[in-house]
Every structure is written in structure tokens, then in C-alpha cells.
Amino acid sequence: MMSKTWLVGGAAALAVAAMTSGAWAAGPAQAPKSDKKVWMSEGSERDEALKLKPNLENGKDIYEVCSACHMPEGWGLVDGTFPQVAGQHRTVLIKQLEDIREGNRDNPTMYPFALPSEIGGAQAVTDVTDYIARLPMNPKNGVGPGDDLEHGKKLYADNCTRCHGETGEGDAAKFFPRIHGQHYAYLVRQYQWIKEGKRRNANPDMVKQIQQFTDKDTKAVLDYVSRLKPPKELTAEPGWKNPDFK
Ligand code: HEC
Ligand code: HEC
Numbered sequence: 001m002m003s004k005t006w007l008v009g010g011a012a013a014l015a016v017a018a019m020t021s022g023a024w025a026a027g028p029a030q031a032p033k034s035d036k037k038v039w040m041s042e043g044s045e046r047d048e049a050l051k052l053k054p055n056l057e058n059g060k061d062i063y064e065v066c067s068a069c070h071m072p073e074g075w076g077l078v079d080g081t082f083p084q085v086a087g088q089h090r091t092v093l094i095k096q097l098e099d100i101r102e103g104n105r106d107n108p109t110m111y112p113f114a115l116p117s118e119i120g121g122a123q124a125v126t127d128v129t130d131y132i133a134r135l136p137m138n139p140k141n142g143v144g145p146g147d148d149l150e151h152g153k154k155l156y157a158d159n160c161t162r163c164h165g166e167t168g169e170g171d172a173a174k175f176f177p178r179i180h181g182q183h184y185a186y187l188v189r190q191y192q193w194i195k196e197g198k199r200r201n202a203n204p205d206m207v208k209q210i211q212q213f214t215d216k217d218t219k220a221v222l223d224y225v226s227r228l229k230p231p232k233e234l235t236a237e238p239g240w241k242n243p244d245f246k
Contacts, residue, residue, distance in 0.1 A: 029111065029112040029115060029117075030108070030112075031103050031107070031108055031111040032103045034103055034104075035200070036104075037197065037200045037201075037202075037204075038104045038200065039201055039203050039204060041098075041102060041104055044102060045098055045101070045102070045121070045122050045125070046094055046098040046099075048122040049094050049098065049122040049123075049126045050091065050094055050126075052123055052126040053126070054126045054127050054129075054130030055123070055126075055127045055130075056127070056130055056131055056134075058123075058124070058127040059126075059127035059129070059130050059131030059132075060131050060244055062119050062120070062124055062127060062128040063131050063244075065119065066085075066113070066128065066132070067242075067245055068113075069082045069110065069113075070082050070083070070084075070085050072241070072242040072245035073086060073135065073138070073236070073242045074086030074087075074132055074135040074242075075137075075138035075141075076138075076183060076186065077183070078141070078142035078183055078185070079142070079183075079185055080142065080183045080185025080186035080187075080188070080189060082186075083182060083183065083190075084137065084138050084141060084181060084182055084183060085132050086132060086135035086136060086137050086138065087133065087135060087136065087137035087178065087230060087234045088132065088177060088178055089133065089170060089171075089172035089175075089178060090130060090133040090172070091172045091173070091175055092170065092172070092175055092176070092177045093129040093132055093133060094125055094129050095175050095201075096177075096201075097114060097128075097129065098125060099201040100114055101115060101116070101125075104200060104201045105199060105200060105201040106198070106199075106200070135242070136235060136236035136240065137181045137235045137236065138235075138236065139237070139238050139240075140238060141181050141182060141183050141184075141226065142183035142184045142185055142186075142226065143184050143223065143226040143227050144184040144219060144222060144223025144224075144226050145219075146223060146227075147223075148216070148219065148220040148223065149220070149223060149224055149227070151217070151220040151221075152220035152221045152222070152223050152224030152225075153224050155220060155221040155224075156221050156224050159209055159221070160221070160225075163176045163203075163205075163206065164176060164177070164178075164179050164225075167180055167228050167229070167230075168180030168225055168228040168230075169231075176203075178230065179225050179228075180225065180228035180229060180230045181229070181230040181235070182225070182226065183226070184222060184223065184226035187222040187225060187226060188218065188219070191210070191218055191222060192218070194206060194207060194210070195207065195211065195213065195218075
């Protein structure tokens with residue numbers, strides 16, 4: 001049995017090892033390999049998790065494991081290794097977490113820590129996502145170079161607002177993620193993977209929409225997105241520390 005302390009202390013180190021070696025040499029569990037593209041899986045635990053009543057206390061307990069990589073505040077890292085998850089729509093968090101657990105979205109770094117054997121079944125997903133969705137967002141996320149913002153603004157208005165909204169707020173009911181407040185480096189990686197089909201759970205309409213984007217377009221639009229501000233009431237004061245994990 002691994003102790004919880006070991007798990008939390010070791011998660012980030014293991015993550016780095018996994019990322020540099022590109023494989024889970026010593027990992028406890030490896031995700032099944034697949035090329036199948038599934039945006040909205042059928043008969044998924046997701047539907048159950050969406051319906052259950054969340055237990056916030058249990059969500060906090062589970063989040064301790066997640067905090068090793070996503071940080072106690074849920075703000076991830078500016079270099080994009082770990083995304084901000086704080087303040088994301090709960091529906092989106094549930095979908096992404098279940099996609100990762102079910103092998104529809106490849107995330108070898110996180111996979112072993114997100115499994116039912118580690119955190120529990122649908123109820124655990126309901127609980128931990130409730131906790132994460134309530135965390136206030138990072139007031140100082142990583143942004144792009146800022147040298148092509150007019151171009152980015154136009155691309156955003158023409159190609160992204162219909163799903164991600166005027167200010168990057170997404171749409172909880174449709175599982176469209178908030179993209180404002182997210183680290184630029186993470187946005188670039190995900191966008192590239194969505195475009196190339198490496199992120200297999202991507203929305204097929206988005207994949208189509210962005211096929212013509214050049215690298216210059218991609219950088220410009222995501223630089224613009226990284227500067228869109230989440231609403232004030234969802235954002236933390238600068239320097240906020242999560243008192244639950246002191
Ligand atoms: C060992 C490090 C690690 C741990 C522990 C971890 N994650 Fe992650 N998580 C990641 C990485 C890396 C990504 C981004 C993967 C990528 O680039 O596609 C990620 C992505 C996510 C995403 C998708 C975010 C998005 O914007 O689409 C969610 C949701 C998430 N994690 C939730 C959790 C939860 C809940 C836990 C705890 C049960 C957890 N993670 C534990 C490393 C980790
Ligand atoms: C047809 C709707 C649609 C359009 C148009 C669209 N997106 Fe998306 N986007 C989505 C959905 C849905 C997801 C989540 C995919 C999934 O379920 O895994 C997503 C995911 C993303 C992500 C990854 C977010 C994360 O947290 O991992 C980025 C970045 C993104 N979109 C940027 C854009 C930009 C920039 C544009 C315009 C150039 C755009 N999208 C156009 C629906 C759309």
C-alpha cells in the first residue's frame with residue numbers, strides 16, 4: 001500500500017519522470033492505447049457523475065492528490081505543464097476527468113492518479129469536481145508575447161465566440177470549456193493537439209473550424225484568449241493561498 005503522503009509528495013516527481021521519459025516505466029497503471037476519436041462517449045460514468053449530489057468535504061479530501069500537480073489553488077503552472085483547473089465549469093471538469101479515466105483523452109501523467117482504484121467511482125468525480133469548480137481563478141495566468149493581438153481578436157470573433165463565448169466563458173450546458181484565465185503555453189499545446197487529432201475527445205466541429213489556421217494564426221488567437229479576463233467574482237486576489245492546504 002502506498003501511503004497518501006508518499007503519493008502527494010511523489011506525484012509531481014513522477015509526473016516529471018513520466019514527461020521526460022515519455023513513458024510510465026515504473027507507474028502503477030498505464031492507459032490503454034487507442035486511436036479512436038470519441039467526443040461524447042456513450043454509457044459513460046460521466047452521466048452518473050453529473051446527476052449525483054456533491055459532497056464538498058469529500059471533494060476536498062480527494063483534491064489533495066490532485067493538488068500535487070494542479071497546485072493547492074488549482075492554478076497549475078504558468079509554463080503550461082499543468083493546466084489551471086480552478087473555476088472551470090463542473091460539467092467540463094466531469095467530462096474531461098471521465099474522458100481521461102476512460103482512455104478517451106490521453107494523459108499518461110495523470111492517468112494513474114485519476115483511476116477509480118485511487119479516488120473512487122462516480123461519486124468521487126462528482127465531489128472533487130464540485131470542489132475544483134468553486135476554487136477562485138488565478139489573477140495572473142501566463143500570457144503570450146502580445147505582438148499580434150489585433151489579428152488574434154479578429155480570428156477569435158470569427159471562429160471561436162459561437163462556442164467559447166464573447167469573453168472565453170464557454171458554455172457549461174454544452175461542455176464548452178472556459179478558456180479565459182488559462183495559461184498561454186497550455187492553450188497552445190491543447191489547440192495543436194486538437195487540430196492534429198492527438199486529443200481524441202475534441203469536438204469535431206472545432207477540429208474542422210481550425211484546420212486552416214497557420215502557426216501565426218494559432219499564436220495570435222491564443223495570445224488574445226490568454227488575455228481575456230474571467231469575471232471578477234470568480235477570480236482570487238493576487239497572492240491568495242488556499243487555506244484548505246496550508
Ligand atoms: C501527476 C500529475 C497530475 C495529477 C496528480 C493530477 N493531474 Fe490533472 N492533469 C495533469 C496534466 C499534465 C494535465 C494536462 C494534460 C494534457 O496536456 O493534455 C491534466 C489535466 C487535467 C484536466 C483537464 C483540464 C483541461 O483544461 O482540459 C482535469 C479536469 C484534471 N487534470 C483534473 C485532475 C483531478 C481531479 C485530479 C485529482 C484526482 C488530477 N487532475 C490529478 C496532471 C495531473
Ligand atoms: C463548435 C464549437 C467550438 C468552436 C467553434 C471552437 N471550440 Fe474550442 N473547444 C470546444 C470544445 C467542446 C472543447 C472541449 C473539447 C473536449 O470535449 O475535449 C474545446 C476546447 C478548446 C481548448 C482546450 C481547452 C482546455 O481546457 O483544454 C482550446 C484552447 C480551445 N478550444 C480554443 C478554441 C479557439 C481559440 C477557437 C477558435 C479559433 C475554438 N476553440 C473554437 C468547442 C469549440
